[in-house]
Amino acid sequence: MNRRHFLTLAGVAPFVAACAGGEAGAQGLLTTADLSHTAGPVWEAWKAAYLQNDGRVVDGVQQNASHSESQGYGLFLSTEFGDRDAFRRIFDWTEMNLSIRGDGLLAWRFLPGQANPVPDLNNASDGDLFYAWALVRAANRFNERQHLVRAQQIAAALAERCIVPSLANAGETVFLPAAQGFVHEDRLVFNPSYIMPLAMREVAMATGVVELAQTAQHAEGMLLRLADTGPVPDWVQVTPRGIVPAEGFSTAAGYEAMRVPLYLVWSGLNRHPAVTQMMRVYARTVQPGVPVPTRVDPLSGAVLEASSDAGYRALAALVSCAGAAGSVGSDMPPFDPSQPYYPATLQMFAMIAANQVSPECVPI
Amino acid sequence: MRRFRPLLAAALLSLALPGAVLAQSGAIIPLPLDSDPSGGVSDTMIDQLNADRIEAEAHRGTYVEEIAVDPTVISPLRPIEARGRPAGSAIRFDGERRTLQFALFVPRPDQVRALRISTLSSINVLPERSTYRVWVNETMVGEGRLENFTSFGTVDFPMNAAAVLPGQNNVRIELVQYHRIYCGPEASFALWSDIDLANSGAVLASAEGISGQEGFLMGLAAAAATGSGIEIRGADGLGDYRDAWVSTITQRISAALGGDPIPFRFTEYWSVQGTARSAARITFLPSAVNRLTFRVSGDGAQVMVVEFVPDERPHALPEFENILPRVADRAQPPLIDTMRPVAFSEFGFETTEVYDHYARIDTRFRLPDDWIVLTNDKAEIRLDYIFVEGLPDQSMLLVHINNENIRLLPMWRGGGELIEQFPVRFEARLLRAGINTLSFEVLVPGSPADMPCPFNDTPILAIGQSSTLAVPYSPSMYLPDMHIAFAGLTPASVETNEMSARSFDDNDVVTLQAALSGGERPDAVALNTHLHLLALDDLGSVPLGGYQLSRRALDAALLNDETPAGAVPGEQPAHALLRARERSDSGAALSRGWDWLKNGFQTALQWLQPRSGLLLEQWLERQNAQAVLLQLDPGRPNQLWMVRAPDSDISAIASAIVAARTNADGPRGQVSVLDRQGRWQNWTAPDRQPVLLEPVTLSNIRHVVGNVVSAMPIRYVAGLFFLALVSALFALRLVIATREHKQ
Structure with missing residues (x-):
């Protein structure tokens, strides 16, 4: 047990150091604020647009589905804004409708209006991770320690079912996208955007499931290698020969991978090469009034798709500001509740990340 | 207990689901829960599920086709004069012919592609003959037809870099409108066209590089x-x-x-x-x-x-x-001399030609703040004008001073010759200290009136700038009036207290302060003016100076009063006791008679000795106000108090304040109401007294006494009557005393 704690803390150490670096950039003049006070209307707008009264977070673009990811994201946001009522509703709905696998993990998708709304019981490890992270934070924020028990159950299940040894480097572990379907004899399919170092370390620290922190550290190394040649792609596969594009998956840096620099910045790793690579893309392509790239070819840097959704612009603004030393003020637009759920939620995350790690990156 | 619920549910589902799901759909294959990640389910099945999952995540936002993005941006037109309207509303051109000036900012002339004008017209406008023309820096860039009647329609006039200057440009738009059925003043009133300011202006190729x-x-x-x-x-x-x-x-x-x-x-x-x-x-x-x-x-x-x-x-x-251009000074109208003929050109009036069947030309000038004539002294305009001969019967030129008609000049006789220095004498008491408005109103009936007006490109009437205005002498006197304090308001004048926030938030205060920058008169600023922003609940802090002002009266002016549902006039009162006043017995008749006498006495008293009392409250109850300015205490001539309606738009109030200090009639008297149309309605106390500001001398005593007596004639009539009565009594006593026989 002592060894576990030691390792966990060792895993957290780089994050703390990185955070300290972020504070120095902020010059100590703008400090982290309580968003429930300074951004209350933004949270109310998000809830009104995407959260049903019963606690289901609706992704309108995706057949009005709910995902373990959206429930996890919503639960985290409710914690961050100190909204105990929203937290309770989201938690209850998720436990009732998605926590049906038996191992503590959540089924990845709920499709409303169908005879069987949860046809696929497989999980999504990022949804589980955020769900557990929200529970860990809620335990502190609401002083409800019982949430740690549920968080521990999820963390243990993730460690058991979604963390496997890497085929590329002995001693390294890989965080799988789900418990089933991504492990093959000669390759492991890996989604870099499922890695949220800060969440993995905080959950590891709170639950004692140290494998999460270790895997986060290994994943940062993988992201480092992936960012060698350009922006990190949506999917890759890990083989004994190394990391290569994933067969049958998106190899673009798209809607999945756009979370990689977000999570790294949020984790205090503002200078990570994966952040720098995406920053270069944004510096070259983002202009006022022109849609922001959402899918980019990682090799050529060509823009494959773009969108005017405010959330994607906020993401670009956060990365561009937090990734550049000495930047003050970012180009994040106001929160737009008319955009789809996904960019809207990323915009919320960009706000939280900026507030926590780079408070100097407030929108101008 | 809660922690076991999910586990229990999952366990039950793990038993129940596979069969059920397989039965309801052959396309979706559930994964066995306890299967090994690498075994138990075929690779094909897993790939099928994953394909569904990956497809769902392929597009997670609003995809924008590159071709669908319109890179053009508009640098909009901005009127250079305050209109007293809410910011951002469309600007209206009414009447038959109208010209307005705008400022247009162009950061980079090479980006300009066109000048866009967006119009919407009244259905009465005849599209075949109604047009507008647009000039940029005195170069005409295009002419459009007024043909949009249901929604705004836009026209782009091609324009290149040579037509515009980097930075500030002047745009002039002239509209000519014809009624589609009638001709004449009434038809002219029904003509209007709006220009959508937000969607009119310079069309720039893109925002790129504009920073x-x-x-x-x-x-x-x-x-x-x-x-x-x-x-x-x-x-x-x-x-x-x-x-x-x-x-x-x-x-x-x-x-x-x-x-x-x-x-x-x-x-x-x-x-x-x-x-x-x-x-x-x-x-x-x-x-x-x-x-x-x-x-x-x-x-x-x-x-x-x-x-x-x-x-x-x-x-x-x-x-x-250093970057801000000065588009227009918010200068107040010019101060004119008294006791000499002042040419109209000295207060900014330029020779004006009139083409319309109805037109109103307003020009403003300022008299000294200590100028008062309350007697029947005369002022005189000597007018230079000319009108075409053969105008229809009842064609006329009306001359107004401060909205009071002083002369009707017929134009259906004569014409075709310049009339020089035509004398128009009027009561000088119609003039007042501060800003005055001289107006000319032209009315020319249609000929015939039931057909559209014929095309007309020649002026009907011209009024010369060489015309003069002579204003008589006034001793240095002052009548309590808020116009001086209003003219001296500056951003620093705005004051709030702890209750102001109920009616004026931070945004409102800063907007008002900004509106008060510029346009103030330095001499009035020296009075150290104050504008107190009040909440309706804080009416008690307004010094009333002996007048009567209730919260009920202000509420009536500021709140949209709606008759409560069910309160139909004429219905029987709900309770029998309320019908007591409607009794028809002799006691009630006596009571009504007494009320009638009492009201009659009060009316007579008001006539003999006007006192604000009920008059102010009755006047306020008839108003529909956005805001009310108060200065009831003559002892505080440098202070104003303002309350606003809860649903009022602060930008409209701010705009009306700016307009009142530059180009429109402003607040006067003791109470001024900004109505819902953006006009100031003023209430002047009938019993205000002039104050002499200079020593009484032989040269001014006649004027001083004249003003003082004219301000409250009944008081001096009564005084003189009393004096006469005392004198008569004294004389009578003297006569009797001298006729007595000594015993």
């Missing part, structure tokens, strides 16, 4: 035209110097741009997108250095980023101060 100082200036113009106003972000971090910082910048912007004042609003760093996008913003950021930069934010707003060192006084911002 920095020029971009910010374009953003200011857009913020003014669209009514979205200017955001001020991060002001809370300014601490003790918040007001100093904010007022310095907002007042500079407001004074430089002229026209309708721009509304300002404070926002947090983290905000929600409103219905109108911000075009311009000022963002304060604490920093280790004082620095000013101009950037374009993520929502397209042009932003002036002010980095400031916390807890330091505001520093100079030369990069900001």
Whole structure:
């Protein structure tokens, strides 16, 4: 047990150091604020647009589905804004409708209006991770320690079912996208955007499931290698020969991978090469009034798709500001509740990340 | 118990689901829960499930086709005169012929592709003959037809870089409108066309490269035209110097741009997108250095980023101060001399030609604040004018002073010859200290009236700038009136108390302060004027100076009173006791008789000795106000109190204030109401007394006494009557005394 704690803390150490670096950039003049006070209307707008009264977070673009990811994201946001009522509703709905696998993990998708709304019981490890992270934070924020028990159950299940040894480097572990379907004899399919170092370390620290922190550290190394040649792609596969594009998956840096620099910045790793690579893309392509790239070819840097959704612009603004030393003020637009759920939620995350790690990156 | 519920549910489902799911759909294959990640389910099945999952995540936003993006942006037109209307509303051209001037900011002439005009007209407008023409810097760029009757329609007039100047440009739009059925003054009243300011202006190829100082200036113009106003972000971090910082910048912007004042609003760093996008913003950021930069934010707003060192006084911002052009001074009308004929040209009236069947020409001038004539002294206009011969019967030129008609000049006789120095004498008491309005109103019936007017390109009437106005002498006297304090208001005059926030939030205060920058008269400023912003609940803090003003009367003016449902006039009162007053027995008749006598006595008393009393309250109850200005205590001539309606638009109030100080009739007297049409309605106390401001001399005594007596004639009639009575009694006593026989 002592060894576990030691390792966990060792895993957290780089994050703390990185955070300290972020504070120095902020010059100590703008400090982290309580968003429930300074951004209350933004949270109310998000809830009104995407959260049903019963606690289901609706992704309108995706057949009005709910995902373990959206429930996890919503639960985290409710914690961050100190909204105990929203937290309770989201938690209850998720436990009732998605926590049906038996191992503590959540089924990845709920499709409303169908005879069987949860046809696929497989999980999504990022949804589980955020769900557990929200529970860990809620335990502190609401002083409800019982949430740690549920968080521990999820963390243990993730460690058991979604963390496997890497085929590329002995001693390294890989965080799988789900418990089933991504492990093959000669390759492991890996989604870099499922890695949220800060969440993995905080959950590891709170639950004692140290494998999460270790895997986060290994994943940062993988992201480092992936960012060698350009922006990190949506999917890759890990083989004994190394990391290569994933067969049958998106190899673009798209809607999945756009979370990689977000999570790294949020984790205090503002200078990570994966952040720098995406920053270069944004510096070259983002202009006022022109849609922001959402899918980019990682090799050529060509823009494959773009969108005017405010959330994607906020993401670009956060990365561009937090990734550049000495930047003050970012180009994040106001929160737009008319955009789809996904960019809207990323915009919320960009706000939280900026507030926590780079408070100097407030929108101008 | 809760922690076991999910496990229990999952266990039950793990038993129940597979069969059920297989039965209901052959396309979706559930994964066995306890299967090994690498075995138990075929690779094909897993790939099928994953394909579904990956496809779902392929597009997670609003995809935008590159071709669908219109890169053009509009730098909108901005009227250079305040209109007393809410910011951002369309501007209206009414009557048969109208010309308005606009400012147009173009950051980069090479980006200009066209000048866009968006119009909407009354259905009465005859499209075949109704047109508008547009000039940019006195070069005509195009002519369009007024043919949009149901919604705004746009026309782009091609324009190239040579037609515009970098920075500020002047745009003039002339409209000519014909009624489609009738001709004459009535038909003229029914003609109007609106120009949508937010969608009219220079069409720029793209926003690319439009940034920095020029971009910010374009953003200011857009913020003014669209009514979205200017955001001020991060002001809370300014601490003790918040007001100093904010007022310095907002007042500079407001004074430089002229026209309708721009509304300002404070926002947090983290905000929600409103219905109108911000075009311009000022963002304060604490920093280790004082620095000013101009950037374009993520929502397209042009932003002036002010980095400031916390807890330091505001520093100079030369990069900001030097860029702002001065579009129009908010100068007050010129002061004219008395006791000599003053040419109209001396107060800005230029020879004016009239083409319309109805036209009103207003011109303003100012008399000294200590000028009063209450007697029947005469002022005189000597008018130079000419009109065409053969005008229809009842064609006339009306001359007004401060909306009082002083002369009707017929135009259906004669004509074709210049009439020089035609004398128009009028009561000088119609003039007043401060701003006065001289108006000419032209009415020419249609001939025939039931057909559209024939095309007319020649003027009907011309009034010469060589005409003169002679105003008689006045001793230096003062009548209590709020116009002096109003003329001297500055941003520093605005005062709030702890209750003001109920009616005026921070945004309102800063918008009002900005509107008051520029346009003040230095001599009036010396009075140290104050404008107290009041909540309706704080009426008790207004010094009433002996007048009567109740909350009920103000509520009646400021609140949209709606008759309660069910309260139909004429219905029987709900309770029997309430019918007591309607009794018809002798006691009630006596009571009604007494009331009648009492009212009659009060009416007679008011006539003999006018006293504000009920008059003010009755007047207020008839108003429909956005805001009310009060100055009831003559002992505080430098102070004004303002209350506003709960649903009022602060930008409309601010605009009306600016307009009143420059180009429109403003608040006068003791109480002034800004009505819902943006006009000031004034109430003047009938018993106000003139105050002499100079020694009585032989040369002025006649005028002084004349004014004092004219202000309250009944009082002096009564005094003299009393004196006569005493004298008569004394004389009678003297006669009797001298006729007595001594015993």
